[in-house]
Amino acid sequence: MPSLFDPIRFGAFTAKNRIWMAPLTRGRATRDHVPTEIMAEYYAQRASAGLIISEATGISQEGLGWPYAPGIWSDAQVEAWLPITQAVHDAGGLIFAQLWHMGRMVPSNVSGMQPVAPSASQAPGLGHTYDGKKPYDVARALRLDEIPRLLDDYEKAARHALKAGFDGVQIHAANGYLIDEFIRDSTNHRHDEYGGAVENRIRLLKDVTERVIATIGKERTAVRLSPNGEIQGTVDSHPEQVFIPAAKMLSDLDIAFLGMREGAVDGTFGKTDQPKLSPEIRKVFKPPLVLNQDYTFETAQAALDSGVADAISFGRPFIGNPDLPRRFFEKAPLTKDVIETWYTQTPKGYTDYPLLGD
Structure with missing residues (x-):
């Protein structure tokens, strides 16, 4: 079986190792969601990852509700991403953009408009806004005649991602955001072709993926799912009945991973007693399968040894350890990240974590 340090082929690319960087929202863009210069240093520091998956990046003003998170719908955003992706490439890395529509999780305080969801609903808890944490707005149901416009937004974002120098994109269909809200029965109460039966609830995921593939190619298109457990008020009563068919559909489309x-x-994020579906999804999904959440070096290698995963993406360990693959290889201690600086707009807790030997 491969080790975490072995290369892996996915789509059009070969990653130099199987220690990938998971998407991590860090809030270092401008209030207009334009990436900033400091982001180039941050991502370049982490270019030893087999693949960097960017922080979640808004496909439209409607879909982005996180303060100071980046977008990719405007020319200004595309131009600002270019030196970031170039810095990663200059450092020998690969980087995919994660395409994000937050659905009902978008505070109107950030987007300036009422959020949309598969069905009218309100997310529980509080959302991050420019005025601190506030209750989420009541989302309106996305109309059937708005779906083509939504697909156009994904197409434009995918096209912009390549123009901005990204190697490919990952469609964010997890964590209780718009596509995930369509997939799960707790948030999808529709009675049209996007609701009810499993094939209807995964239809938006299929439509978006097919549109992105048609725009940039299957070898540059990936997807992220969160197939078990409740997250941000979104859950499915029988996840195996919807996520295994979703994975089979994505395998048939031959996405990159x-x-x-x-x-x-x-778990530290999404505690649940619903069993993990990766062993069953592994049986129906043939391209590389990349798992995430709470992995250590030892459990990550064990997942590869078992054959359930082809690579592992690490989130928080990459915050405090820009050179995580080297630290794993040399069995060096890891630096703990500081939660208080996750979403601030300064270099502190962002680009100042030391490399091994500094």
Whole structure:
């Protein structure tokens, strides 16, 4: 079986290792969601990852509701991403853009408009806004005649991603955001061709993926799912009945890879007693399968040894350890990240974590 340090072929690319960087929202863009110069240094520092998956990046003003998160719908945003992707490439890395529509999780305080969802609903808890944490707005149901416009937004974002120098894109269909809201029965109460039966609830995921593939090619298109457990008020009563067919559909489309965040009873994000579906999804999904959440070096290698995963993406360990693959290889201690600086707009806790030997 391969080790975490072995290369892996996916889509049009060969990653130099199987230690990938998971998407991590960090809030270092401008209030207009334009990437900033400091982001080039941050991502270049982490270019030893087999693949960097960018922080979630808004496909439209409607779909982006996180303060100071970047977008990719405007020419200004595309231009600002160019030196970031170039810095990663100059450092020998690969980088995919994660395409994000937050659905009902978009505060109107950030987007300036009412959020949309498969069905009218309100997310629980509080959302990040420019005025601190506030209750989420009540989302309106996305109309059937708006679906073509939504698909156009994904197409434009994918086209812009390549123009901005990204090697490919990952469609964010996880964590209780718009596509995930369509997939799961707790948030999708529609009675049209996008609701009810499993094939209807995964239809938006299929439509978006096919549109992105038609725009940039299947070898540059990936997807992220979170197939088990409740997250941000979104859950499915029988996840195996919807996510295994979704994975089979994506395998038939021959996407570059599928990334999955799986909840666990003792997980730090998405605690659940719903069993992990990766062993069953592995049986129907043939391209590379990349797992995420709470992995250590030892458990990551064990996942590769078992054959359930082809690579592992690490999130928080890459915040505090820009050179995580080297630290794993040399069995060096890891630096703990500081949660208080996750979403600030300064270099502190962003680009100042030391490299091994500094």
